[in-house]
Amino acid sequence: MHHRHAHEGRVEFGRLYVSSLIASAERAAERRHMLGRRTARRRIERLRDYAAERQRSLTTPLFDPPRALLVIVSVLWLVAASALAVVETSEVRVTVRSATNIALLVVSMLWFLVAILCVPTRRHDS
Numbered sequence: 352m353h354h355r356h357a358h359e360g361r362v363e364f365g366r367l368y369v370s371s372l373i374a375s376a377e378r379a380a381e382r383r384h385m386l387g388r389r390t391a392r393r394r395i396e397r398l399r400d401y402a403a404e405r406q407r408s409l410t411t412p413l414f415d416p417p418r419a420l421l422v423i424v425s426v427l428w429l430v431a432a433s434a435l436a437v438v439e440t441s442e443v444r445v446t447v448r449s450a451t452n453i454a455l456l457v458v459s460m461l462w463f464l465v466a467i468l469c470v471p472t473r474r475h476d477s
Contacts, residue, residue: 362409369402421469424462431455 373395380391431454438451 373398421465424465428458431458
C-alpha cells in the first residue's frame with residue numbers, strides 16, 4: 352500500500368515539475384524579443400508534447416494480458432487434475448502415477464506463470 356502512494360506521489364511531483372517548466376517557459380516567452388519568443392514557444396510545445404506523452408505512457412498498460420492463454424491453461428489444469436484423480440483411484444503402474452503427478456505439477460507452474468502475466472501492469476516513472 353505504501354509503495355502505491357509513493358508512486359502516486361512521484362507521478363504527481365513529475366506532473367507539477369513539468370507544469371512548472373511550462374509556466375517558466377511561458378513567462379520567458381513574454382519577456383523575450385521575437386527571435387527569443389519563437390525559441391521559447393518551441394520549447395513550450397516540446398514540453399507540452401512531453402507532458403502529454405508522459406500521461407499516455409502512465410495510463411497505457413505495457414501489453415495486453417494473454418487471457419485466452421489463461422483459459423486454455425486452466426482447462427488443461429482441470430484435465431490433468433481429473434486424470435490424476437482417475438489414476439489414483441484405479442490400479443495402474445507406479446510410473447503412470449508418477450508421470451501424472453509430474454504433469455499436474457508442470458501444468459500448475461505454467462498456470463501460475465500465465466496468471467501472473469495477466470495481472471495488469473503500468474509503466475513506472477523513474
